Amino acid sequence: MNIFRLSGDLSHxxxxxxxxxxxxxxxxxxxxxxxxxxxxxxxxxxxxxxxxTSFISLYNTCMKVIxxxxxxxxxxxxxxxxxxxxxxxxxxxxxxxxxxxxGGLSVLINHDFSVLEILWTFSIYLESVAILPQxxxxxxxxEAETITTHYLFCLGLYxxxxxxxxxxxxxxxxxxxxxxxxxxxxxxxxxxDFFYLYVTKVLKGKKLSLPA
Numbered sequence: 001m002n003i004f005r006l007s008g009d010l011s012h013x014x015x016x017x018x019x020x021x022x023x024x025x026x027x028x029x030x031x032x033x034x035x036x037x038x039x040x041x042x043x044x045x046x047x048x049x050x051x052x053t054s055f056i057s058l059y060n061t062c063m064k065v066i067x068x069x070x071x072x073x074x075x076x077x078x079x080x081x082x083x084x085x086x087x088x089x090x091x092x093x094x095x096x097x098x099x100x101x102x103g104g105l106s107v108l109i110n111h112d113f114s115v116l117e118i119l120w121t122f123s124i125y126l127e128s129v130a131i132l133p134q135x136x137x138x139x140x141x142x143e144a145e146t147i148t149t150h151y152l153f154c155l156g157l158y159x160x161x162x163x164x165x166x167x168x169x170x171x172x173x174x175x176x177x178x179x180x181x182x183x184x185x186x187x188x189x190x191x192x193d194f195f196y197l198y199v200t201k202v203l204k205g206k207k208l209s210l211p212a
Contacts, residue, residue, distance in 0.1 A: 001059075002168050008161035009063060015154035016070045022147045023077045028085040031148050033137045034078040035095050039130035041071040042099075047123035049116055090140045093133035102126045111179065124180055128187040131155065135194065138208075149208045153198050156191030159184055 048064040106122035169175040
């Protein structure tokens with residue numbers, strides 16, 4: 001544990017809470033990609049199967065359970081409770097173009113050819129691109145609510161902080177995980193354009209929009 005990992009975890013948790021509160025308080029999931037949320041639920045499910053086989057710490061277990069529970073709660077709110085407000089027409093990204101290649105890559109490139117390790121690797125690869133349906137949806141609608149941009153910013157910040165976590169662990173612990181680092185870089189790069197728009201527009205009180 002280090003300050004970058006802790007800050008990253010808290011930023012990730014903040015993103016999830018912001019999203020859930022946004023949906024619950026507005027009684028609407030307008031502007032939220034249900035497909036991205038399904039991908040995140042799949043990410044947490046496949047990554048945290050070790051909950052059934054090992055115990056690392058109370059903090060670790062609690063965070064994993066919270067992530068999984070919140071992910072499925074979000075999916076439930078979008079596809080069941082507030083389904084009437086879900087914009088399926090704009091949430092049209094073909095997720096199979098992400099899941100299938102990621103599945104193949106996780107089988108080919110992993111640390112150990114075992115079921116749990118392949119599923120963990122799959123979750124790392126998938127998380128790096130899981131936000132694409134959300135960004136694609138924003139590009140189609142041409143705008144995003146301010147609260148949605150705060151959610152995306154916290155999510156992107158979480159990944160950026162985790163890159164510093166990997167750097168810290170390499171220099172102070174001698175730990176190096178190429179799969180996690182490369183996936184983290186890819187995910188952070190995907191957020192770069194959004195970060196620029198967030199700083200130049202949202203923080204100045206303007207509404208965020210992406211080129212259609």
